[in-house]
Amino acid sequence: MCKFKISLISLLTVLLIGCSSSTGRYQIENDHSPEKTPPLGHIEDVNPRYEAYSRGGNKDYTVRGIDYKVLRGITTLSERGKASWYGNKFHGHLTSNGERYDMFAMTAAHKNLPLPSYVKVTNLENNKQIIVRVNDRGPFHKGRIIDLSYAAAYKLDMLKTGTAKVEIELLHFPAQEDLSNQFNGEYYIQYLVTSSPGKAEDLGKKHSAEYQVKNLFIAENKLYKLRLGPFNSQVRAEKILAEMKSDYPQAFILHNE
Incomplete structure (x- = not known):
């Protein structure tokens, strides 16, 4: 009887550990679109302006064994590559600079730009343009240069494809x-x-x-x-x-x- 109880407890422990580690700090294991989407047509680009760097998210860091350098004091940047978007899994969680991620706001994640920064993003496949505020880190998939919010991806008409070839340009403002x-x-x-x-x-x-x-x-x-x-x-x-x-x-x- 004792051995049976011990084995049962061990099995329950393994199951609990497996369940708790499947999603980490997020309640959703795989990212996806929101179940209920509010009207997004009225959402406008952010108003780019000077902002002091955030206290959080502006130190050099390491992800998956790769070192990333934050480009503090940068005034110009132009990049071409793939954009992706992130949505419901991260909604409401803290971004790298300590704000709450809102997938219906015009924000983005970048690996190296200081936080916050403002960038103009052009979808090279349909020439649509947006301006977003960078307040998070990522994406960490090879070949991707920016991760857009759900709303920003909607504005660039790239929700269905998931990724798009884009050009990003830093918008710099003096102190x-x-x-x-x-x-x-x-x-x-x-x-x-x-x-x-x-x-x-x-x-x-x-x-x-x-x-x-x-x-x-x-x-x-x-x-x-x-x-x-x-x-x-x-x-x-x-x-x-x-x-x-x-x-x-x-x-x-x-x-x-």
């Missing part, structure tokens, strides 16, 4: 601080004081690229005060300060009167 000739920034973020000029220079360049804003360091008594700015918007300075607080809890905003 907001550089958009106005009347810019007179008043706000700085001071986030670190160090005695190492090399460290000051390296961190300054890193965070300047990360947040798309100028950097400087002030030398005083053999110490270097690291600052980002200037900003002409207190709201934007406070937003970046909140993001930096996890790594630099003593960071604060300086206001030049």
Whole structure:
């Protein structure tokens, strides 16, 4: 009797493990179209604009033993290859930059572009064009250069074929601080004081690229005060300060009167 109970428990354990591992973190094993599709004809392209890079999803990474480099600070990119789309399996799950994937929004995934980015996508088979916001990583199938949302694939008329030959073009916008000739920034973020000029220079360049804003360091008594700015918007300075607080809890905003 005991042996029978043990064997039965072992069998149930194997079955449970098999069921739980079949889909991983997704409830659906195989991706597919939504069961109920809302009208998609009214969905417009996103409005491309300058956005600071996201805190998440912008570090170099490895998938299936292959290393991928994030092209931070890139201003131009043009690629030709296959586009695919992803749908119901991933709907509502987190994208690589921490947002929720919405298959009915005009978004996309790319292996190397910084997040977020905006790209124009042209279906070379029918010349239809769209603009999407890249907020995720992928696709990781050979020969594919971009993974489109369900809505974006609908706009390019490639839902039935699943893939299409496309050309993608990065749409670059300069940082907001550089958009106005009347810019007179008043706000700085001071986030670190160090005695190492090399460290000051390296961190300054890193965070300047990360947040798309100028950097400087002030030398005083053999110490270097690291600052980002200037900003002409207190709201934007406070937003970046909140993001930096996890790594630099003593960071604060300086206001030049």
